[in-house]
Amino acid sequence: MFSQPNHPALLIPGPIEFDDAVLQSMSHYSESHVGAPFVATFGETLAMLRKLFQTTDPSSQPFVISGSGTLGWDLVAANLAESGDDVLVLHTGYFADSFADCFETYGAKPTQLKAPIGSRPQLPEIEKALKEKKYKLLTVTHVDTSTGVLSELKALSELVHRVSPETLIIVDGVCSVGCEEIDFDKWQLDGVITASQKAIGCPAGLSISMFSGRAVKSFQSRKTPPGSYFASFKNWMPIMQNYEAKKASYFATPSPQLIHALHTSLTQILSKPLSERFAAHHATSQKIKKAVADLGLKQLASDPADQANGMTAIYLPENVKAPELLPNLLKKGVIFAGGLHKEIATKYIRFGHMGVSVTDTKRDDIDRAIQALQTGLSDAGYQKA
Amino acid sequence: MFSQPNHPALLIPGPIEFDDAVLQSMSHYSESHVGAPFVATFGETLAMLRKLFQTTDPSSQPFVISGSGTLGWDLVAANLAESGDDVLVLHTGYFADSFADCFETYGAKPTQLKAPIGSRPQLPEIEKALKEKKYKLLTVTHVDTSTGVLSELKALSELVHRVSPETLIIVDGVCSVGCEEIDFDKWQLDGVITASQKAIGCPAGLSISMFSGRAVKSFQSRKTPPGSYFASFKNWMPIMQNYEAKKASYFATPSPQLIHALHTSLTQILSKPLSERFAAHHATSQKIKKAVADLGLKQLASDPADQANGMTAIYLPENVKAPELLPNLLKKGVIFAGGLHKEIATKYIRFGHMGVSVTDTKRDDIDRAIQALQTGLSDAGYQKA
Structure with missing residues (x-):
């Protein structure tokens, strides 16, 4: 053993730190990325992610892509924003600045709502900002890894749905998924992006995310094609849907070893409430x-x-x-x-x-x-x- | 053992198939991505890649980024082409079509030079194409994984340098690096992109590439910022240079386990001529x-x-x-x-x-x-x- x-x-x-069984899964013997055994493993992994994010809405769409947590920003900025779209970025540290940079790369216009170091933008300020301009997206860093500041999602989402119901709510959950409560459906979130190497407990190398049916519809009604190739929903969505349906599919080669490790860590996490x-x-x-x-x-x-x-x-x-x-x-x-x-x-x-x-x-x-x-x-x- | x-x-x-020692490296215990032991491992890995690609020119720049081989196309298209640039894509199968799609995503204009299935565009046709239009880049799939067609790089590069010396020569080496000869410096190549899971013999999950000093200079003289955030040379180049100099640096979290496995496979490969x-x-x-x-x-x-x-x-x-x-x-x-x-x-x-x-x-x-x-x-x- x-x-x-x-x-x-x-x-x-x-x-x-990673569990022994998770690390052991990293050294799984080589498998075809389109062979039945690995396709089943990947499909089960995607299904388990729905449980981790607490979503039972079949229109929610999970993604697991080789990359780091940072790739999640590109997924959001290149697929859910179009050139010229206004985005409200709630700032609680280093990672909001970077997310804003990412939006600018793809032509969106981020407006940062900053709080003093160690605190977070308050609901009344956010309400005021949402009333001043029509924002395509609002982003919030659930836990900013640079400051340890936790944002409150439930009340924030209620506010956004009340004041600016068309604005999509995007959560940077890199340092929160797996250790902070996230109730994707109930809280009516539109996107949560994360990475494997934090509270999910699987070695780094996977961008993991969940998007709502509303976010997918918003993507489908884009007037322009997605701004990225590797991070394109258009390229990845059919692949994820096929794997989850246990059908082989190819856009880019996934990492069977990392997916096995994620499968093991998710199995462990979901073995208890x-x-x-x-x-x-x-x-x-x-x-x-x-x-x-x-x-x-x-x-x-x-x-x-x-x-x-x-x-x-x-x-x-x-x-x-x-x-x-x-x-x-x-x-x-x-x-x-x-x-x-x-x-x-x-x-x-x-x-x-x-x-x-x-x-x-x-x-x-x-x-x-x-x-x-x-x-x-x-x-x-x-x-x- | x-x-x-x-x-x-x-x-x-x-x-x-992967070697036992490589798979064992995948289950390395968790390390800080900015701690001295892992920084040394990553730095050595980048130095070994120079040997694998046979480049001793200090202006050559290696990249190792969490992602699949596909990400290499974004690296090229988002950093070395600008909107409106013409690109000549030599077509020997499925992967040229996809590379062309990637260029279009970032606004470049790919022209495909196609050959019948099982063969490759011939030098006289390529010469004719290069004389008809000024191409910023020429891309060639060294081995097209869909057809098993091998392209000849040395004579191709000589032709391009003779007929269109300003055109950068980019090689998709996903299915060739590690099993087909590539003499980066002598053949005057400007970019070779590849992935970990083929002839390099390390599990999938890493985009691996080498760019020439000339390609880096071309990037530095861009009039517009890079088209991608996650695949941006601007974000990654300082990180790669710092890791190779054994200095901690952060843009996005690398995968220590995959880098350890790559370190092991490169050490094995370079132990013989x-x-x-x-x-x-x-x-x-x-x-x-x-x-x-x-x-x-x-x-x-x-x-x-x-x-x-x-x-x-x-x-x-x-x-x-x-x-x-x-x-x-x-x-x-x-x-x-x-x-x-x-x-x-x-x-x-x-x-x-x-x-x-x-x-x-x-x-x-x-x-x-x-x-x-x-x-x-x-x-x-x-x-x-």
């Missing part, structure tokens, strides 16, 4: 956030309602610098991430707590990480004021 | 082509000079249909591919012979496949006339 060698616990906000998974992430997150507060440290996300459940972005004490602290934590067997938000990158660190590090009770990654952080700060001469 | 379970030999023109590798593929190909002729069957590529060394596309006897023959071959433990060229898809099969099935003397994949083909045809009632 495969088991991983000893290695430092990877507690960055993705890639995360999703609510339990979300609750486990919330409980672990609360434990970590309490430990951070006990150390006298502050999070970037100051309001508890804005704090992600799968990661914590922590301001360092004034005299402790990330480039010195992080290598010391590595010596203690724990890998955290440095800052990513452009304006304050050196002043904070990021602690990812998703997947098996949270749900596998045989692992002690989280306790070891909290302890490493405590002693690491102490080594750096920090004492709580 | 990891070893693969018994499974049918996958002898389609990609994905191919490339000339030996090409000679082994040629010898095996000749053996297969002789067996096909001995069976009284014809190849799509009728002229031996046009026949690929990593695959063979074989016309079936009139009364034998691929949908009946292929399942019988599977029962004999061998997987071949059906036809892909639109006009004749049901009338032929494709036999891939690349990578460890050719180079690993402990394997008997090829002999078993030839035997399975012989008995399979006999089972179907075929006797050589």
